[in-house]
Amino acid sequence: MRRYYAFTAIFILIIIFISVNVHANVTYIKEGNNPPKIAKKNKKQTHRKDKNKHSLTSPNLSTTFHKAKKGDTLLSLSKKYSLSVSELKEINNLRSTKIRIGQKVLLKRTGAKTYTVKRGDDIWKIAKRFNIDVDELKDINNLKTDQLKPGLRIFLEQKAELEKTKTHEAPLLQTHIEGEIGGVLESEQHSLEEKVTLIAKKLLNIPYRFGGNSLHGIDCSAFVKKVYSLIDINLPRSAREQFLEGNSVDKEELSVGDLVFFRTYASFPSHVGIYLGNNLFIHASSIDKKVTIDSLETPYYMKRFIGGKKIIEEKDDKEKLDEKG
CATH class of the missing domain: 3.10.350.10 (LysM domain)
Known part of the structure; x- marks a missing residue:
């Protein structure tokens, strides 16, 4: 008898369970409804459920960092944020894959x-x-x-904001500078030495960039090479090679347009500028991050100065020899 009641109770529960599920998936047809409308409505509801489900499980990819919790590893974070373990290690300067609870793990590089x-x-x-x-x-x-x-x-x-001039400003800046330099080159009132210094000053405040050779960013030797190329003197690309050009000049004998050389981060000539007179020189400075004017009497440059070179005089001598030949 007990078996009979137990069987009956189980049977009733099964019927109730089936009825509830069927009821949940049944769509009642109201006046004005038709099969296409019902199908469209059900599709929207399904899409909404899927969207909500996705929003609960998808990480916020705009987040800058993740604060590590118990059980977090670089592997689990890489899967969660769709980044490789090596990327996470590089962004965070990590040598191992170990992270500690509470550690802020960067998810994208800023700056x-x-x-x-x-x-x-x-x-x-x-x-x-x-x-x-x-x-x-x-x-x-x-x-x-x-x-x-x-x-x-x-x-x-290099910091991004110092690497280059804004893209939309560059063409205007280049046109302006080229126009001013053109005026200097066409003038018959200035010597070559004076033209060198005038042209160099037209490039003041151009951003500094190691290895750069344009208005977007320029380094010291490219700056010197650029200025001299405008008066048809072709110099080598590096300060080390430029030091081998021209005739040596003592500090007391420097004149306008001469090159001045320094040992900064290396044992060989690693920095160069153009002498302006009165112990001033113009150069692309890695310290100031732009083309600027400094004094040879500044302790930093006084200590590192290794000599000057006269370039224009050598060119004039060559031209005279060519004329005699």
């Missing part, structure tokens, strides 16, 4: 790429790790030594 110096690091190890030229790394950070203090944050690339 220029940087690295925080750790114990045992030096400029050579960092340059090798990130495949960057040592001299370039020193120049970007204005470093004077290979030894770095742990905790120091260094840039691995």
Whole structure:
């Protein structure tokens, strides 16, 4: 008898369960409804459910960082935010995949790429790790030594806002500068030396960029090469090679238009500018991040000055020899 009641109770429960589910999926036809309208309505409801479900499980990809919780790993974060483990390690300057609870893990890079110096690091190890030229790394950070203090944050690339002139401003700037330089070149009132300094000054405040050679950004040797090319003197690309050109000039004998050289981050000539007179020179400065004018009496440049070179005089001498020949 007990079996009979138990069986009956189970049967009733099954019937109730089926009825509830059928009722949940039944669409009652009201006046004015037709099969196409009903199908369209059901499709919208299904889409809404799927959308809500997706919003609950999808991560916010606009988030800058993730605060690590218990159980989080770089692997789990890489899957959650669709980033590779190597990308996360690079963005956060991590050597291992270990993260601690509460640690803020960056999910996207903001600003220029940087690295925080750790114990045992030096400029050579960092340059090798990130495949960057040592001299370039020193120049970007204005470093004077290979030894770095742990905790120091260094840039691995130039800051974006200093790398180039705004795209929409560049054509206007170039047209303006070219027009002014053209006026200097056409003038018969100035010597070649004076033209060099006047042209150089037209390029004041152009952004500095290591390896750059345009109005978007220019380095010291490219600046000198550019200025001299406008008076038809072709110089080598690097300061080291430019130092081999022309005739040597002592500091006391410098004249307008001469090149002045310095040892900054290397044992060889690594910086160059154009002498303006009165102990002033114009150059593309990695310190000021632009083409600027400085004094040879500034302690930094006084200590690193290694000599001057007269370029224009050599060209004039060659022309005289050609005329005699």
